[in-house]
Amino acid sequence: MEPVLRVHNITKRFGSNVANDHISFDLYPGEIHALLGENGAGKSTLMNVIYGVYGADEGEIYLNGKPVEISSPKHAIELGIGMVHQHFMLIPAFTVAENIVLGMQKELRLDIKDAEAKIAAASEKYDLRVDPHALVSTLSVGEQQRVEILKVLFRGAKILILDEPTAVLTPQEITELFATLERLKKDGVSIVFISHKLNELMSISDRISILRRGKITGCIDDLANCNPEALASAMVGRQVTLGVEKPEQEAGEVVLELDHLSVCNEAKKEIIKEFSLQIRAGEIVGLAGVDGNGQSELVKGITGLLPATGGAIRIQGVDMTGKTPREFIDAGVGHIPEDRHKQGLVLSMSVKENLFLETIQDRPYTKRHLLQKKAIQEKAKSLQEFYDIRAASLEVPAGALSGGNQQKIIVGRILEQDPKLLVAVHPTRGLDIGATEFVHKCLLKARAEGCAILLVSTELDEILELSDQIAVIYEGECMGVVRDRDATKEGIGLLMAGVKGTQAATAS
Amino acid sequence: MEFLNIFLTPDFYSATFRLATPLMLAALGGVISERSGVLNMALEGQILMGAFFGYLGSYLFQNVWLGVLTAMVGSLFLAALHAFMSIKVKVNQVVSAVGLNTLALGITSTLFRFLFGTDSQMASCPGMANLDIPVLSDLPFVGPVLFSQHPLTYAAVVLLILLNLFLFRTSRGLELRAAGENPQALDVAGVDVIRIRWLAVLTTGLFCGLAGASLTLTGLNTFYDNLSSGRGFIAYAAVVFGKWTPVGAALAAILFGAGDALQLRMQTIFDIPYYFYMMMPYLITFFALVFFMGAAKGPAANSIPFEKDKGRRRSARRSRMGGN
Numbered sequence: 155m156e157p158v159l160r161v162h163n164i165t166k167r168f169g170s171n172v173a174n175d176h177i178s179f180d181l182y183p184g185e186i187h188a189l190l191g192e193n194g195a196g197k198s199t200l201m202n203v204i205y206g207v208y209g210a211d212e213g214e215i216y217l218n219g220k221p222v223e224i225s226s227p228k229h230a231i232e233l234g235i236g237m238v239h240q241h242f243m244l245i246p247a248f249t250v251a252e253n254i255v256l257g258m259q260k261e262l263r264l265d266i267k268d269a270e271a272k273i274a275a276a277s278e279k280y281d282l283r284v285d286p287h288a289l290v291s292t293l294s295v296g297e298q299q300r301v302e303i304l305k306v307l308f309r310g311a312k313i314l315i316l317d318e319p320t321a322v323l324t325p326q327e328i329t330e331l332f333a334t335l336e337r338l339k340k341d342g343v344s345i346v347f348i349s350h351k352l353n354e355l356m357s358i359s360d361r362i363s364i365l366r367r368g369k370i371t372g373c374i375d376d377l378a379n380c381n382p383e384a385l386a387s388a389m390v391g392r393q394v395t396l397g398v399e400k401p402e403q404e405a406g407e408v409v410l411e412l413d414h415l416s417v418c419n420e421a422k423k424e425i426i427k428e429f430s431l432q433i434r435a436g437e438i439v440g441l442a443g444v445d446g447n448g449q450s451e452l453v454k455g456i457t458g459l460l461p462a463t464g465g466a467i468r469i470q471g472v473d474m475t476g477k478t479p480r481e482f483i484d485a486g487v488g489h490i491p492e493d494r495h496k497q498g499l500v501l502s503m504s505v506k507e508n509l510f511l512e513t514i515q516d517r518p519y520t521k522r523h524l525l526q527k528k529a530i531q532e533k534a535k536s537l538q539e540f541y542d543i544r545a546a547s548l549e550v551p552a553g554a555l556s557g558g559n560q561q562k563i564i565v566g567r568i569l570e571q572d573p574k575l576l577v578a579v580h581p582t583r584g585l586d587i588g589a590t591e592f593v594h595k596c597l598l599k600a601r602a603e604g605c606a607i608l609l610v611s612t613e614l615d616e617i618l619e620l621s622d623q624i625a626v627i628y629e630g631e632c633m634g635v636v637r638d639r640d641a642t643k644e645g646i647g648l649l650m651a652g653v654k655g656t657q658a659a660t661a662s
Numbered sequence: 663m664e665f666l667n668i669f670l671t672p673d674f675y676s677a678t679f680r681l682a683t684p685l686m687l688a689a690l691g692g693v694i695s696e697r698s699g700v701l702n703m704a705l706e707g708q709i710l711m712g713a714f715f716g717y718l719g720s721y722l723f724q725n726v727w728l729g730v731l732t733a734m735v736g737s738l739f740l741a742a743l744h745a746f747m748s749i750k751v752k753v754n755q756v757v758s759a760v761g762l763n764t765l766a767l768g769i770t771s772t773l774f775r776f777l778f779g780t781d782s783q784m785a786s787c788p789g790m791a792n793l794d795i796p797v798l799s800d801l802p803f804v805g806p807v808l809f810s811q812h813p814l815t816y817a818a819v820v821l822l823i824l825l826n827l828f829l830f831r832t833s834r835g836l837e838l839r840a841a842g843e844n845p846q847a848l849d850v851a852g853v854d855v856i857r858i859r860w861l862a863v864l865t866t867g868l869f870c871g872l873a874g875a876s877l878t879l880t881g882l883n884t885f886y887d888n889l890s891s892g893r894g895f896i897a898y899a900a901v902v903f904g905k906w907t908p909v910g911a912a913l914a915a916i917l918f919g920a921g922d923a924l925q926l927r928m929q930t931i932f933d934i935p936y937y938f939y940m941m942m943p944y945l946i947t948f949f950a951l952v953f954f955m956g957a958a959k960g961p962a963a964n965s966i967p968f969e970k971d972k973g974r975r976r977s978a979r980r981s982r983m984g985g986n
Contacts, residue, residue: 205850207850226852227849227850227851228851228852228853229852231851231852232852243844243846243847243851244844244847245840245843245844246844246962247843247962248836248839248840248843252836253847255833255836256836256837256840256847256848256851256853257837257840257848257851257852258851259833259836260833261833262832262833262834263831263832263833264831264832264833
């Protein structure tokens, strides 16, 4: 059988950086070929070359055996290649139908009624349920993704490129997506599936190609005889052991107590509603939930960045309601913020300066309002070594470092303050396997030292792996708290989707 | 009592539409540009260019319609500069607009002195007369208000209808709005965002040319320094006040026109320095913006230059080096 798409010896450079280095890749009709690789391995670049966003510096692309020069996304669409981007390319202010027909209509008159009817028919045909009239801004993330897929199919795509499609979905939505993909496969659609999540790739793919530092390092056909460890090792280029050692440990006394806490966002809308939770010393509580269900506001409430509008926050028994962020820090609250660029670091300032954002006014770094250069330099050096921050020097701007090293600056400086309570928000988002491993070890070390930790993450695997207890947030409410050993992915997934009931969490 | 009588005369309403015409034309132009994602605070300069070159063309060719044409060419030139600076060079669009407004003032004043000398004898050019629409203009009250205006007022109404149809009933209009909401989405849908934005900004220039012509060629028939005197900013306010819709912007322009018509009439009633009255349209604009600006939400990608992210183009890479 001839491949529908064959990419031969593609090279793509950005300045001196080779993003794709002589890559060859093929896709057969009706198969799901996964592309696995870490951030920055060159997956998105390769797909953008195929989709005509970038021009390749070297190499050829063949469609059904014929060489093609794909000059633009428009051209790619005409050739039957469709891409669903990780960040949806939708216009929230437009309806579903308007989004789908955008750029398709040749004639001047826009017959939206006719378009809506056709879209409804297509939605029926592919079993991708969406209301063509609905404004995109009112849709859930899962529905928006359906619109994206429908948009691509509606344009007659026979090759579907999905870039990290599961990153924003709940486990149930992922199951639904996979069912859709299986159906499409039967209809003869070929799918390229990009991800860095091993388990889901193994369940959906027919073949997996591994990309590392711009090169294809392997293509695995026989998935039945392959384990995640081998895949991860191939992806990282060294031996890795998946999963962390989490020793059993008795939790101590209550450090954080949220008592019917309510928090409003900046727009004065109540987001967190009567949220109650306890975290004990030496315990990690994972907060699971689909992004945008109030995690940010809850964290801001716990760290004093937003005032409580109801209920109380107690830290080690002391009522902290209405206190300033500084008082929270002084009470022993450490915060690894969700957006390290905006909240965690001052990108244009040096690594050294970034290591002292909270502590610079304390002795011995400042005496009589004067900075003590020597003490600062020494401390910075030891932090750099201990937390393995790889930077050319302490003087380079934090913005010049890789994501993993940036995160190490934050983790290092927060843990150095010996927090009683650590609030870690998406601590490994966008990090490669090595850096993720390191951050996980740091969290477990803090746990061993008796720190109470709230781990907020949208990666359910991460939460299940590290947490002693799992709390689920849905639309600002606590759906329930489950012991680590009683938790199942399906149960947590139901809670994440807003299905209440304690048995939901433990049902399998 | 005398004050209330103002509202009973058709004259007041007729003046409202006459004074609203340049505002409406420029505001409709502004809607086009902003809906495509290019902030356009250079309406003022474009109107001024239109006003001067309209006058110049009409004077030189002794033909008012050729004057209208040169007006459009004049402001098209400034629009092209704004498009180049905003879309190609990607400078801050407010800064570009401020520079161009100043440039327009300089060009028009200098050329005016250079060509017409410094004496205060102002050379008059051919202007356009009011166009009475047969039968309809004879209607009582409504006739003089709506059907006895100069041709550019009718043009403004026709353009309003056409623009509304274009934006909301055509595929190209959908694409133009998409360019202002999420240009990346439009780009991956295979539509040329840069081209749309260029066309939109140039069209704004044509509208502003008409606005300028409606200032100089409909009775005034001459020119003086800074003739537009802030109307471009009032028109911009109308765009915002009208929430970036053609109908809203047109209604806002009519409101501001009414304010102008009102102050002209009040000058004869109350004996206070007329400067205070002249402030009125600007004050109305100010308060309209203060009280409604907060809630107004424009096109999401307005004023954000579009980066195509094309690997072939090395220069585009530089601006992205900072991230990550």
